[in-house]
Amino acid sequence: MRYSAWIGYLTGLRRQDVLNITLFDCKDIGIRVKEGKTGKKALILWSPELKRVIAKATKARKSEADTRLFQISSSGYDSAWRRAMDNLDERFQFKDLRAKHAADFEEQGGKLGHSSRGVTTRHYLRRERKITPIR
Structure with a gap:
């Protein structure tokens, strides 16, 4: 569960894309x-952190015959996610990781592959605007 969440945050991919x-x-x-x-x-280029997380996820795989990185169905993943969230004080959804990635990436001038920065801003950026008073 933690490896898929890290990969989702690091790459900005949707849940199903991470599971695939x-x-x-x-x-x-x-x-x-x-x-x-x-x-x-x-093409998501390697970063040291992404490479480390993928290596750990690869080691945690159960079956050599199944080539998926995460060997779990979508419904099984949803159940495991709900159980994991029950143990946390502050719950969040997988899509919140994409929004966090977008906010952090946007600060560096990037966008999530949308046609314009406006789409990323409208759907994913949840930070407050900074307004400087004119006087």
Whole structure:
């Protein structure tokens, strides 16, 4: 559970796209994905943190025959997520990780692959605006 959440935060991918990552998607240059919602292809370049999390997730796999990084169904994942959230003081949804990624990435001038920065701002940026009074 924690590895999928970290990958979701680090990459900005949607939950189902994270669950669909296979070992074959992990290349020397990065992770190749085809986003389920849009059908767009993306290459997520390796960072030291992403490489570390993927390595740990790979070691935690149960079956060698199944090439998925996370060997769990969507409904099984949802159940596990609910159980994990029951143990936390502050609950959140997987989509909140995408919003957090967008906010952090936007500060560096990036966008989530949307056609414009406005789409990212409208849907994902939840930080308050900073307003300087004119007097």
